[in-house]
Amino acid sequence: MTKSSSQSLQQPALFMQGRERDGAQHQDAAVARQALPEVLLGVCPLPIFYKNTHGRYIGCNKAFEDFVGLARDEIIGKTDFDLHPKHLAEFYFAENEALLQRGGAQYTERKFTTANGAVRDVAINKVVLTGENGGPAGLIGAVVDITEHTQVQRDLKNALEFAEGIITAIPDVLFEADEDGRYLQVWTRNPELLAQQKEMLLGRTVNDVLAPDQAAIAMAALSEACREGVAYGRCICISLPNGETRWFELSIAKRPSADPAAATTLLAFSRDITERKQAEDAINSVRTQLLSVLQTMPDMVWVKDMDGVHVMCNHAFERLTGLAEADVVGKTDFELFDIERARYFRESDKAAIEAGKCIVSDEEWVVSKEKGESVLLETRKVPIIDAAGDVVGVLGVARDVTELNVSRQKIHQMAFYDPLTSLPNRSLFNDRLRQMIPSAGSRGQRAGVMLIDIDHFKVVNDTMGHPVGDQLLCQAAARLNASVRDYDTVARLGGDEFAILLPELRQGDDLGRIASNILEKFRENFLLDGQEVFISCSVGIALYPDDSADANDLVKYADSAMYLAKRSGRNSFRFYSKDLTASAEERMRLESELRRAIERQELELHYQPKVLLENGAMVGSEALLRWRHPEMGMIPPARFIPVAEDTGLIVELGRWVLREACQTATELNADSRSPHKVAINLSVKQFQSAGLVKSIAEILDETGCRAEWIEIEITESLLLDQKNETLQALSELRSMGFSIAIDDFGTGYSALNYLARFPIDTLKIDRSFINSTDRRNEELVKAILSIARCLGQSVVAEGVETAEQAAFLAANGCGSAQGFLYSKAVPKADIIALCLRSAASGANPGETGSCPGETRSCG
Numbered sequence: 084m085t086k087s088s089s090q091s092l093q094q095p096a097l098f099m100q101g102r103e104r105d106g107a108q109h110q111d112a113a114v115a116r117q118a119l120p121e122v123l124l125g126v127c128p129l130p131i132f133y134k135n136t137h138g139r140y141i142g143c144n145k146a147f148e149d150f151v152g153l154a155r156d157e158i159i160g161k162t163d164f165d166l167h168p169k170h171l172a173e174f175y176f177a178e179n180e181a182l183l184q185r186g187g188a189q190y191t192e193r194k195f196t197t198a199n200g201a202v203r204d205v206a207i208n209k210v211v212l213t214g215e216n217g218g219p220a221g222l223i224g225a226v227v228d229i230t231e232h233t234q235v236q237r238d239l240k241n242a243l244e245f246a247e248g249i250i251t252a253i254p255d256v257l258f259e260a261d262e263d264g265r266y267l268q269v270w271t272r273n274p275e276l277l278a279q280q281k282e283m284l285l286g287r288t289v290n291d292v293l294a295p296d297q298a299a300i301a302m303a304a305l306s307e308a309c310r311e312g313v314a315y316g317r318c319i320c321i322s323l324p325n326g327e328t329r330w331f332e333l334s335i336a337k338r339p340s341a342d343p344a345a346a347t348t349l350l351a352f353s354r355d356i357t358e359r360k361q362a363e364d365a366i367n368s369v370r371t372q373l374l375s376v377l378q379t380m381p382d383m384v385w386v387k388d389m390d391g392v393h394v395m396c397n398h399a400f401e402r403l404t405g406l407a408e409a410d411v412v413g414k415t416d417f418e419l420f421d422i423e424r425a426r427y428f429r430e431s432d433k434a435a436i437e438a439g440k441c442i443v444s445d446e447e448w449v450v451s452k453e454k455g456e457s458v459l460l461e462t463r464k465v466p467i468i469d470a471a472g473d474v475v476g477v478l479g480v481a482r483d484v485t486e487l488n489v490s491r492q493k494i495h496q497m498a499f500y501d502p503l504t505s506l507p508n509r510s511l512f513n514d515r516l517r518q519m520i521p522s523a524g525s526r527g528q529r530a531g532v533m534l535i536d537i538d539h540f541k542v543v544n545d546t547m548g549h550p551v552g553d554q555l556l557c558q559a560a561a562r563l564n565a566s567v568r569d570y571d572t573v574a575r576l577g578g579d580e581f582a583i584l585l586p587e588l589r590q591g592d593d594l595g596r597i598a599s600n601i602l603e604k605f606r607e608n609f610l611l612d613g614q615e616v617f618i619s620c621s622v623g624i625a626l627y628p629d630d631s632a633d634a635n636d637l638v639k640y641a642d643s644a645m646y647l648a649k650r651s652g653r654n655s656f657r658f659y660s661k662d663l664t665a666s667a668e669e670r671m672r673l674e675s676e677l678r679r680a681i682e683r684q685e686l687e688l689h690y691q692p693k694v695l696l697e698n699g700a701m702v703g704s705e706a707l708l709r710w711r712h713p714e715m716g717m718i719p720p721a722r723f724i725p726v727a728e729d730t731g732l733i734v735e736l737g738r739w740v741l742r743e744a745c746q747t748a749t750e751l752n753a754d755s756r757s758p759h760k761v762a763i764n765l766s767v768k769q770f771q772s773a774g775l776v777k778s779i780a781e782i783l784d785e786t787g788c789r790a791e792w793i794e795i796e797i798t799e800s801l802l803l804d805q806k807n808e809t810l811q812a813l814s815e816l817r818s819m820g821f822s823i824a825i826d827d828f829g830t831g832y833s834a835l836n837y838l839a840r841f842p843i844d845t846l847k848i849d850r851s852f853i854n855s856t857d858r859r860n861e862e863l864v865k866a867i868l869s870i871a872r873c874l875g876q877s878v879v880a881e882g883v884e885t886a887e888q889a890a891f892l893a894a895n896g897c898g899s900a901q902g903f904l905y906s907k908a909v910p911k912a913d914i915i916a917l918c919l920r921s922a923a924s925g926a927n928p929g930e931t932g933s934c935p936g937e938t939r940s941c942g
Contacts, residue, residue: 124144125144125145127144127146128146129146129225129226129227130143130144130146130147130149130150130151130225130226131143131144131146131147131223131224131225131226132144132147132158132223132224132226133221133222133223133224134179134221134222134223134224135220135221136183136219136220136221137162138162138163138175138176138179138180139160139161139162140158140159140160140161140162141159141160141221142159143155143158143159147226149198150197150198150226151166151197151198152197152198152199153166153198162176163175163176164176178191179209179222182209182211182222183211183219183222184219186211186213186219187210187211188208188209188210188211189207189208189209189210190206190207190208191206191207191209192204192205192206192207192229192233193205193207195226203228203230204228204229204230204232204233204234205226205227205228205229205230206226206227206229207224207225207226207227208224208225208227209222209223209224209225210222210223210224255271255352255353255354255355256269256270256271256273256276256277256331256352256353257269257270257271257350257351257352257353258270258350258351258353259338259348259349259350259351260289260305260348260349260351261346261347261348261349262305262309262347262349263288264288264289264290264298264301264302264305265286265287265288266284266285266286266287266288266289266292267285267348268285269281269284269285275323275325276323276329276331276353276355277323278292278293278321278322278323278324279292279324280324289301289302289305290302293319293321294320294322297319297320297321300317300318300319301317301319301333303317304317304333304335304351305335305349305351307335308335308336308337308349308351309337309347309349312336312337313334313335313336313337314333314334314335314336315333315334315335316332316333316334317332317333318330318331318332318333318356318360319331319333329355329357330355330356330357330359330360331353331354331355331356332353332354332356333351333352333353334351334352334354335349335350335351335352336349336350337349338350377397378397378398379398380397380399381399381482381483382399382480382481382482382483383396383397383399383400383403383460383479383480383481383482384396384397384399384400384478384479384480385397385400385411385478385479386467386476386477386478386479387432387476387477387479388475388476389436389474389475389476390415391415391416391417391428391429391432392413392414392415393411393412393413393414393415393419394412394476395408395412396408396411396412403458403481403483404419406419416428416429417429431444431462431464432464432477432479434464435464435465435466435477436466436474436477438466439466439474440465440466441463441464441465442463442464442465443461443462443463444461444462444464445459445460445461445462445484458483458485459483459484459485459488460481460482460483460484461481461482461484462479462480462481463479463480463481464477464478464479464480465477465478466478498510499511499514501574501575503553503556503557503575504556504557504560504575505560506560506564506573506574506575506581507572507573507574507575508574508575508576509574509576509577511574512572512574512576512582512584513634515572515584516532516584516634516637516638517634519584519586519627520627520632520634520637522586523586523587523627523628524628524632526587528586528587528588528589529588529626529627529628529629530584530585530586530587530588530626530627531583531584531585531588531593531594531624531625531626531627532582532583532584532585532624532625532626532627532637532638532640532641533582533583533585533594533597533598533601533622533623533624533641534576534580534581534582534622534623534638534641534642534644534645535563535580535581535582535583535601535620535621535622535623535645536579536580536581536620536621536645536649537555537556537559537579537618537619537620538618538619538620538621538649538653538654539618539653540552540555540578540579540618543555543611543616543618547611547612547614547616548612550612551611551612554611554612555609555611555616555618556575556579558609558610558611559579559581559605559609559618559620560573560575560581562601562604562605562607563581563583563601563604565604566597566600566601566603566604567583567585567597567600568585568597570586570587571583571584571585571586571597572584582638582641583597585597588626594624594626594658595656598622598624598656599656601620601622601656602619602620602622602654602655602656605618605619605620605654606619619653619654620653620654621645621646621648621649621653621654621655621656622645622648622655622656622657623640623641623642623643623644623645623646623647623648623656623657623659624641624644624656624657624658624659625637625638625640625641625644625658625659626658626659630659640659641659643659644656644657644658644659644660645657670726673718673722673723673726674726674730674732676712676715677710677723677726677727677730677732677736678732680710680712681735681736681739685710685711685712685713686708686709686710686711686736686739687709687711687910687911688706688707688708688709688740688743688744688747688911689706689707689709689908689909689910689911689914690704690705690706690707690747690761690908690909690910690911690914691704691705691707691901691906691907691908691909692704692901692905692906692914692917693705693760693762693879693899693900693901694899694900694901694905695898695899696880696889696892696893696897696898696899696900697893697898699905700921701759701905701917701918701921702757702759702760702899703759703760703761703762703794703899704751704759704761704762704901704914704918705761705762705764705796705901705908706740706743706744706747706761706762706763706764707720707908708720708724708736708740709908710723728766728768731768733766733768733769734766734768734769734772737765737766737769738778738782740763740764741763741778741779741782742782742785742786744761744763744793745761745782745783745786745788745792745793746786746788747761747911747914747915748760748761748788748792748793749786749787749788749792750915751792751914751915751918752789752792755918758791758792759792759918760791760792760793760794760822761792761793761794762793762794762795762796762824763793763794763795763796764796764797764826765795765796765797766798767798767800767801770797770801770808770809770812775812776812776815776816776819779816779819780819789820790816790819790820790821791820791821791822793821793822794821794822794823794824794844794845795816795821795822795823795824796824796825796826796847797813797823797824797825797826798825798826798827799825799827799828799830799837802825802837802841810840810841813841813842814842817842817844822844822845823841823842823843823844823845824843824844824845824846824847824879825838825843825845825846825847826847827847827849827881828846828847828848828849828867829848829849829851829852829863829867830849830851838870838874838876839874843874843876844876844877845876845877845878845879846867846870846871846876846877846878846879847878847879847880847881848864848867848878848879848880848881848897849881849882850881850882850902851882852864852867853880853881853882853883853884853888853892853902854882854884854888861891864880864891864892864895864897865895868895868896868897872896877898877899878896878897878898878899879897879898879899879900879901880892880897880899880900880901880902881900881901881902882901882902882903883900883901883902883903883904883905884902884903884904885904886904888902888904889904
């Protein structure tokens with residue numbers, strides 16, 4: 084825009100007036116001569132207007148009047164400043180001024196508000212009119228309403244932008260191809276997924292680009308789309324220019340066309356499914372491996388859907404059911420098995436689904452109806468849950484546990500039953516005892532516990548052998564079972580000890596009646612190894628709740644009662660009493676104290692002199708054990724020796740006695756002209772312990788004692804043991820120089836042939852024969868003396884208390900005696916002093932004092 088035109092825009096009125104003074108009439112006439120006849124413009128549908136060089140309207144047609152909504156007389160002679168807002172008028176004036184200056188034509192598009200207020204898109208074509216002088220005489224303009232055309236273009240643009248957005252948004256490759264597979268167009272945001280560059284693809288066919296086998300798949304998809312309209316799901320493998328191989332899934336559709344004669348083209352979406360394909364391959368590989376594992380598993384495996392239809396099963400399932408997988412898959416249990424079994428399977432499936440976890444059950448399957456064979460299966464069922472958390476089926480696994488169940492039963496039998504008698508063992512007995520007590524308590528009933536011990540069972544074992552002893556135990560178990568009620572429990576606790584639980588005692592004499600039945604059954608002879616043997620038993624009974632409500636106490640009390648029955652002569656039964664507990668507690672206390680007696684130096688030996696009856700000279704003594712307790716005082720041997728025998732402490736005590744007695748014998752014989760022999764009692768258990776002879780030899784070396792200074796005293800019960808070990812031990816002791824004496828001769832089970840078989844030097848007549856007033860005992864004493872003379876054995880009479888007894892013994896050939904007539908048992912210092920005094924004066928030991936009435940004790 085020039086400077087003058089700028090000034091005219093700022094002062095339009097003055098500008099217009101100046102132009103009029105320069106010859107406006109002359110220019111108007113020129114325009115009139117060049118303008119088209121109004122008759123022609125009047126019928127034109129386009130709004131047309133004329134302006135002079137001053138921007139004043141000098142003409143228009145009816146279409147323009149209607150367009151702007153003004154009559155002709157309201158337009159002609161006016162400028163844009165009269166008709167439009169100032170900013171628009173200024174814009175129109177500047178635009179026209181520029182056109183007048185350069186000449187020619189101008190095309191512009193703009194928004195225009197019509198008379199009715201509608202905003203329209205218009206195109207304005209303006210042409211400069213030339214005057215007679217060749218200069219611009221004005222301009223003519225035509226207005227074209229392009230609103231609909233603009234909207235169509237806008238919609239088309241939006242559609243194109245939307246299509247481009249879709250192509251950009253999706254990762255797929257879009258192809259357009261013809262029926263021959265020729266690439267017509269390619270769209271993609273990932274050109275690296277193309278088999279070749281886009282420019283190289285266009286115009287070429289699928290067969291030119293892809294490998295033959297993959298091209299065949301693509302062409303088959305294109306052909307299907309031509310016939311059916313669409314084709315889905317075919318996958319092809321493409322080698323990319325970078326050397327990578329990727330998988331694509333094709334989705335092809337025939338492109339719609341309004342022109343029936345148009346050539347058929349197809350749109351193909353190619354989706355990259357490489358990752359999905361790799362995942363599927365991995366899943367298929369795992370599935371193949373899993374199926375291989377399942378097929379080799381010895382356990383049955385099957386899968387059902389929610390309707391109970393079998394989806395798969397393994398070979399183990401086929402072997403057990405006799406059905407092929409092809410006959411199983413797709414069918415329900417109701418089609419495969421009998422109605423009861425199928426209903427059971429269906430209910431267990433529902434139970435697993437409802438529980439939402441694994442459930443375990445045992446099922447017995449008949450595998451051969453003809454043979455009656457069956458297997459026990461341990462079945463586990465678990466619901467199958469998909470990724471959404473929904474249950475979609477049931478997985479079942481069944482293991483053949485037939486052999487395992489047999490093993491379990493064997494283990495249970497071994498754990499809770501005695502292998503020899505098949506009776507419950509101690510563990511099962513204790514378990515049932517703990518159950519019996521609260522059950523009886525809740526019902527307000529009594530219950531009993533019995534302990535039974537077979538009398539002299541060891542004799543049967545030792546004389547007839549352990550196999551025969553086992554026969555006896557089995558027969559005893561059968562008799563005990565036959566003696567009790569069906570709901571009682573007979574158990575073997577170990578060895579020859581049995582126990583019985585007796586719940587629901589309704590009558591007071593139930594226990595006594597059952598115990599009597601047991602004793603009666605045992606009175607019948609036992610047939611053992613073809614021999615008739617008569618065996619008895621001892622029974623102890625404890626009662627709940629009278630004796631105790633504690634399980635351990637009841638067993639302990641019944642055991643105490645049983646030992647009372649044994650001490651009372653066996654072959655009987657005894658009920659528990661509180662006195663038995665007191666006795667047992669005292670026995671336990673004695674045992675505990677006796678174990679510490681040696682280390683606390685509470686034991687000591689006393690010695691009772693042995694004299695010659697012909698002159699009263701002391702020739703020896705018997706070592707007798709004493710226990711001086713700091714609280715209980717002097718404890719008689721009769722109280723603690725049986726405890727030591729039962730507990731095995733007698734072996735340790737005997738070793739201590741041997742050492743002390745040998746030490747005393749060494750001191751007594753140190754300066755003696757005639758030997759002083761010390762007698763020492765050895766128990767049966769000492770002979771049963773290993774290394775007795777070796778232990779005695781070591782004590783001799785330790786104390787410096789000589790064997791001829793010691794006499795070993797044994798009981799007749801030892802002679803009843805026919806074991807060669809006993810005879811060998813006695814023979815070795817005899818060969819070492821010890822003399823052997825039988826203590827308390829005549830009170831045991833004497834068998835005179837043993838006197839000749841064993842190396843016996845001395846017989847000690849028991850005090851019961853000496854102190855008796857029965858004349859028949861005098862004859863027995865004479866018989867013993869006669870036997871001893873015949874066998875060349877010496878005799879010592881025990882318990883001599885009167886001169887008359889001494890005279891009788893001397894008159895009948897008894898050589899030696901000991902008893903209160905001569906001296907009581909005295910401590911070591913006293914026996915040494917007594918021995919020295921006797922040797923010096925030849926005095927009778929009895930002159931030193933005696934204690935008539937003192938009970939003799941065991942050593």
